[in-house]
Amino acid sequence: MQPAIATHGGASAIPDEVKEARSQGVQRAARAGYCVLREGGTALDAVEAAIRVMEDDPVFDAGQLLPPRVGADLNYDGEVELDAIIMEGKELRSGAVTCVQNIKNPISLARKVMERTDHLLLAGKGANQFAKEMGIDEVDPSELVTEMARKEWEEYREFNKNVKVSYTNRADFGHEHETVGSVAIDKWGNVACGTSTGGITGKLAGRVGDTPVIGSGAYCDNAYGAVWTTGHGEAIMKVNLSKTVLSYMEHQGLSAQEAADKAVGFMHRRVGGAGGAIVLSSSGDLARSFSSQRMAWAFAKDNSVRYGVDPGDDHDGGKIA
Amino acid sequence: MQPAIATHGGASAIPDEVKEARSQGVQRAARAGYCVLREGGTALDAVEAAIRVMEDDPVFDAGQLLPPRVGADLNYDGEVELDAIIMEGKELRSGAVTCVQNIKNPISLARKVMERTDHLLLAGKGANQFAKEMGIDEVDPSELVTEMARKEWEEYREFNKNVKVSYTNRADFGHEHETVGSVAIDKWGNVACGTSTGGITGKLAGRVGDTPVIGSGAYCDNAYGAVWTTGHGEAIMKVNLSKTVLSYMEHQGLSAQEAADKAVGFMHRRVGGAGGAIVLSSSGDLARSFSSQRMAWAFAKDNSVRYGVDPGDDHDGGKIA
Numbered sequence: 001m002q003p004a005i006a007t008h009g010g011a012s013a014i015p016d017e018v019k020e021a022r023s024q025g026v027q028r029a030a031r032a033g034y035c036v037l038r039e040g041g042t043a044l045d046a047v048e049a050a051i052r053v054m055e056d057d058p059v060f061d062a063g064q065l066l067p068p069r070v071g072a073d074l075n076y077d078g079e080v081e082l083d084a085i086i087m088e089g090k091e092l093r094s095g096a097v098t099c100v101q102n103i104k105n106p107i108s109l110a111r112k113v114m115e116r117t118d119h120l121l122l123a124g125k126g127a128n129q130f131a132k133e134m135g136i137d138e139v140d141p142s143e144l145v146t147e148m149a150r151k152e153w154e155e156y157r158e159f160n161k162n163v164k165v166s167y168t169n170r171a172d173f174g175h176e177h178e179t180v181g182s183v184a185i186d187k188w189g190n191v192a193c194g195t196s197t198g199g200i201t202g203k204l205a206g207r208v209g210d211t212p213v214i215g216s217g218a219y220c221d222n223a224y225g226a227v228w229t230t231g232h233g234e235a236i237m238k239v240n241l242s243k244t245v246l247s248y249m250e251h252q253g254l255s256a257q258e259a260a261d262k263a264v265g266f267m268h269r270r271v272g273g274a275g276g277a278i279v280l281s282s283s284g285d286l287a288r289s290f291s292s293q294r295m296a297w298a299f300a301k302d303n304s305v306r307y308g309v310d311p312g313d314d315h316d317g318g319k320i321a
Numbered sequence: 322m323q324p325a326i327a328t329h330g331g332a333s334a335i336p337d338e339v340k341e342a343r344s345q346g347v348q349r350a351a352r353a354g355y356c357v358l359r360e361g362g363t364a365l366d367a368v369e370a371a372i373r374v375m376e377d378d379p380v381f382d383a384g385q386l387l388p389p390r391v392g393a394d395l396n397y398d399g400e401v402e403l404d405a406i407i408m409e410g411k412e413l414r415s416g417a418v419t420c421v422q423n424i425k426n427p428i429s430l431a432r433k434v435m436e437r438t439d440h441l442l443l444a445g446k447g448a449n450q451f452a453k454e455m456g457i458d459e460v461d462p463s464e465l466v467t468e469m470a471r472k473e474w475e476e477y478r479e480f481n482k483n484v485k486v487s488y489t490n491r492a493d494f495g496h497e498h499e500t501v502g503s504v505a506i507d508k509w510g511n512v513a514c515g516t517s518t519g520g521i522t523g524k525l526a527g528r529v530g531d532t533p534v535i536g537s538g539a540y541c542d543n544a545y546g547a548v549w550t551t552g553h554g555e556a557i558m559k560v561n562l563s564k565t566v567l568s569y570m571e572h573q574g575l576s577a578q579e580a581a582d583k584a585v586g587f588m589h590r591r592v593g594g595a596g597g598a599i600v601l602s603s604s605g606d607l608a609r610s611f612s613s614q615r616m617a618w619a620f621a622k623d624n625s626v627r628y629g630v631d632p633g634d635d636h637d638g639g640k641i642a
Binding site: 075081091092093094098099117118119120121122123124125126127129130203204205206207208209213214215216219234237238239240243244247250251252270271 | 396402412413414415419420438439440441442443444445446447448450451524525526527528529530534535536537540555558559560561564565568571572573591592
């Protein structure tokens with residue numbers, strides 16, 4: 001099997017001034033993951049490596065060129081709570097964390113959950129306690145919070161200060177989705193997927209979005225392929241978007257592209273949510289479908305990279321040395 | 322539409338000495354939920370009422386006849402962490418909580434998440450903070466812990482004290498699964514499902530099992546029906562068991578029973594897990610499938626109750642006055 005890896009940097013209305021930087025960021029991550037695959041690494045290794053590159057990359061923090069930490073949006077209480085998942089398609093093993101604080105690379109903690117516990121998902125205090133036992137250093141919370149994120153949070157609080165009690169129908173803040181993700185297939189034909197996020201500005205403390213929820217934010221099975229999703233997390237969860245994509249491939253014999261388009265369309269019709277899915281089929285074909293304005297993506301295969309941001313983009317990113 | 326409701330008390334090797342009490346417990350819950358439906362309540366109202374009856378019923382705490390609190394298994398650190406989900410099939414709205422502490426009726430907190438927030442799932446400290454803001458009283462932790470649960474935890478810790486670092490391959494403790502759940506359909510043809518659990522003895526702090534994960538522990542859609550599952554949570558999550566049942570009905574035109582059997586069989590083959598699913602189809606038919614030894618269930622429809630515990634059971638539980 002020809003190894004391949006795709007990366008993305010979140011579906012949202014990416015501002016023009018950071019479009020180029022984000023596009024470069026997903027390409028760097030795809031190149032890093034591809035090198036892992038080319039050197040004989042597994043799809044899991046490649047996905048983890050690619051996501052770490054993006055977690056460490058400041059361009060995914062709302063475009064602020066700050067010290068090399070991915071920033072995260074602040075929850076209603078002004079705290080950072082991070083989510084991540086990683087999964088492989090041979091035995092359907094996976095690991096995930098949610099509402100974890102002060103961890104620089106949640107994707108690697110998710111992998112530890114997969115490999116070192118009997119569980120699939122650890123939340124909050126327990127997830128941080130597990131990180132400590134695994135020897136993963138906590139970072140100072142300030143390292144994960146940028147001025148841009150704090151400013152957005154302050155505006156959000158000001159705008160919503162009268163609606164706290166009901167919570168629902170709060171202003172749609174047009175917030176940046178900080179989600180990054182990757183899907184890969186290795187030379188043995190094993191697929192893997194992963195995704196990592198800081199969530200959305202003003203989410204309630206303890207909010208678990210689609211990202212760490214298996215079948216919603218990500219899913220893979222060697223029989224069909226690997227999927228990750230990004231967009232309005234609650235809508236994605238309502239329809240189990242990742243699993244829905246694969247079920248169209250399984251039961252209706254659709255291609256990855258047809259299945260992704262159909263699933264994203266179904267979500268929009270059934271629950272009104274915007275978002276996108278990227279699918280890497282078990283034959284190594286990439287499909288992208290998104291109803292948001294932009295999504296930065298890159299795809300590395302056969303020693304070269306392709307990439308795009310706007311709908312319809314499919315640019316040549318050159319060779320991988 | 323003829324309203325109907327089913328309840329269950331967890332799939333496991335239920336000891337003979339508590340078999341009768343558990344059977345009575347699920348029947349009481351089904352009767353309570355049915356009365357809500359008969360009086361014009363919604364499927365959501367009925368599911369919540371039925372689960373509250375079981376959450377408050379001591380027979381679901383490993384058979385100890387103690388004060389009226391459902392006890393919960395203790396996690397590795399000796400704490401109680403509760404999970405619950407509730408969902409309706411018209412607009413696919415749902416609410417869930419995980420790792421919540423000191424709450425007597427997690428199912429009602431889950432419903433508050435559905436109705437009073439923009440989110441679907443709240444975890445840990447954030448979920449408890451939300452409960453407080455909703456005016457839900459916390460109970461003393463000791464009210465949720467029985468002697469039986471503490472004793473099982475102590476034995477578990479003793480047995481596993483040398484394997485803490487790796488976590489995996491810990492002794493299978495044959496622990497009781499405290500999961501309770503319900504599916505219902507109301508006179509308008511709307512389906513709903515819900516489930517509530519204390520998890521498994523010795524789970525790591527922060528462990529999120531299948532119960533609060535939409536598509537795994539529960540799912541429903543008016544077009545097909547309502548599903549909940551019980552058994553080995555991590556296996557159920559790996560295959561998104563609830564969603565898989567409905568996808569067989571959607572894509573292959575299988576009956577609820579055929580779909581449940583096929584999905585439980587697939588889970589067992591693909592990832593080796595034991596468990597069960599109960600499905601109430603959108604035409605009001607009940608299907609049960611479980612690979613565990615016993616599962617207490619009851620079904621109320623047409624002013625009468627049917628029930629069972631052992632495979633093949635289908636007893637007449639009499640009229641509902």
